[in-house]
Amino acid sequence: MLSLSAAALLSLAGCGDGEQSLGPSPSDTEDQAPSQAEGEAGGSAALDSVKEKTQAAMDSASEAGSQAMDAISEAAGIAQDQGATLTDSAKAEAQTLIERAQTYLEENNLDSAEGVMEQLNALKDSASDTLRTEIDQLEEQVDTLREQEDN
Structure with a gap:
């Protein structure tokens, strides 16, 4: 039982090498910084793409509505003539x-x-x-x- 306690203490002491870590180390943050920037740029591009597609859909719907109004006007004119x-x-x-x-x-x-x-x-x-x-x-x-x- 004594040997089990000693092994547990040694394993705990060996894990941290005496340092306690409360967050990412400076080297970890430096490694993530470029990927965050890339993620933000990618997110911005994706957002721009969504905006473009939304605008295209709105333009298409507007054109369809305009064509429908033209058709209705034409039909009304024909009905009036008839x-x-x-x-x-x-x-x-x-x-x-x-x-x-x-x-x-x-x-x-x-x-x-x-x-x-x-x-x-x-x-x-x-x-x-x-x-x-x-x-x-x-x-x-x-x-x-x-x-x-x-x-």
Whole structure:
């Protein structure tokens, strides 16, 4: 047991060579200094790379958004043109029906005039104010003639 204690003391004494170390020795710090500088430079380069990639992604997203807005604007313009074409077409159709109804009224053909008035009333919601007024006037004429015929 005495020999075991003596061996333990000798091994402890031999490990430190009598010096106690509380941190890295100056030679250790000098060896690490260049690698820390290299690490910082590498970290800075990595950060720059991330910044560049982030900026590229933001630029790409901005361009995509711009292209989407252009496409939406173009589609809206096309829809507006088509709406105007449909309105012109509906206006022309309504005008033709109004003329036909007037002709039927002049001929005292109330049944045909009433059939045309049904078609005009279907178009009335999409017609301009001027056409609505004409349709309403025709409807009054048809009603008046129908009452006269019934009496």
